[in-house]
Amino acid sequence: MPELPEVEHVVRALRVVVGRSIIAGEIRLPKLIAPLSVSTFNRKIKSCLIRGISRRGKFILIELAGSADVPSAQRAKRAQSLIIAVHLRMTGKFLYLNADDELPKHSHAIFYLDNDRRLVFRDQRQFGVMKLISSSELSQTKGISELAPEPFGDEFNLDYFKSVLKRSRRSLKTLLLDQTKVLGLGNIYAAEALFRARINPFKNASELSSQRAARLHQSIIEVLHDAITDSSTSRVDLEQADGFSYGEAFERFWQVYEREGEPCVKCGAKIRRETHGGRSTYWCPKCQRR
DNA sequence: ACCCTCACCTGCACGC
DNA sequence: TGCGTGCAGGTGAGGG
Numbered sequence A: 001m002p003e004l005p006e007v008e009h010v011v012r013a014l015r016v017v018v019g020r021s022i023i024a025g026e027i028r029l030p031k032l033i034a035p036l037s038v039s040t041f042n043r044k045i046k047s048c049l050i051r052g053i054s055r056r057g058k059f060i061l062i063e064l065a066g067s068a069d070v071p072s073a074q075r076a077k078r079a080q081s082l083i084i085a086v087h088l089r090m091t092g093k094f095l096y097l098n099a100d101d102e103l104p105k106h107s108h109a110i111f112y113l114d115n116d117r118r119l120v121f122r123d124q125r126q127f128g129v130m131k132l133i134s135s136s137e138l139s140q141t142k143g144i145s146e147l148a149p150e151p152f153g154d155e156f157n158l159d160y161f162k163s164v165l166k167r168s169r170r171s172l173k174t175l176l177l178d179q180t181k182v183l184g185l186g187n188i189y190a191a192e193a194l195f196r197a198r199i200n201p202f203k204n205a206s207e208l209s210s211q212r213a214a215r216l217h218q219s220i221i222e223v224l225h226d227a228i229t230d231s232s233t234s235r236v237d238l239e240q241a242d243g244f245s246y247g248e249a250f251e252r253f254w255q256v257y258e259r260e261g262e263p264c265v266k267c268g269a270k271i272r273r274e275t276h277g278g279r280s281t282y283w284c285p286k287c288q289r290r
Numbered sequence B: 001a002c003c004c005t006c007a008c009c010t011g012c013a014c015g016c
Numbered sequence C: 001t002g003c004g005t006g007c008a009g010g011t012g013a014g015g016g
Helices: A004-017 A038-045 A071-079 A135-140 A158-167 A172-176 A187-196 A210-229 A246-253
Strands: A022-027 A049-056 A059-065 A082-087 A092-098 A107-113 A117-123 A129-134 A272-276 A279-283
Touching (some): A004 A049, A187 A210, A187 A279
Antiparallel strands (some): A107 A117
16 A cells, blocks of 8 residues: 555566556456546557656556557557556555466456566555556646646645645644645654654644754655665565565554554654544654644 | 545455 | 455645
8 A cells, every 4th residue: 555655666676567568458347547447448458568667656657659569550659658557445456477477366457468467456445546648748737637646746846835835824743745845754653753853743733843843854755765765675676476465574664553542652742643634644743733 | 626435346354 | 264444655635
């Protein structure tokens, strides 16, 4: 159940398919690609070359081009190269299977590749989304065009962050989950970033002091960066039956998330949890006073 | 522009 | 063993 660091790891692992061509696609869950029809989707991606894998926020971008061995199709498709934008939501995973591997339950999309292997998208809860769009319309695509700047880019600077805080009347926790304001955090890393910055999650965003805003800005970048770069947690194996397990790989990082009642790693106070708009929020009542 | 609630699904852990 | 309940890391729609 990925936030930006997990998505980044999936993207890196998926690069094994760059250079492969898609012989055919098979969609078993039509709503995954809706409003496009299954037949249109399959027709458009057939024979395409996978020329790159990238990321925008929590979207995985599978970049396609016309197949090199189909000259006429090549000309037609080069004119408008395609992107499959995939959002894993809660339980979406990719697998890279051999021809004789058994297809696991909840396999909703299968891409047959030119090396006799299959790239499989599975998603237990069926919340995941796949949008097939032309490269040129990526920046106008709903759900993507509204996204905040990438957290590691120059645009996500302190001035930007302060202006976002100033305009908001929400709590910090809620604001940090809004992908159009701050990109990449989910429920776990929002809690972790606030803990690192020693700031109470229920504080109004607009009331944050300049000094604390700077601390939180730094913590957001650090928590995402640390989750991506820590070598012991960066094992993403598409060949495992489960794709890879997001939770287990990263949970040793968690200092407050899912630690209700446990002692705070900094001060020993008991970590608290409260549900807030249906989502659990965890914090240390002593380190993160109101 | 914001807030809140509900919805989308399956599966798991829990208590009885 | 089974059954009911609540919970899950994401997001969008709809109403106020």
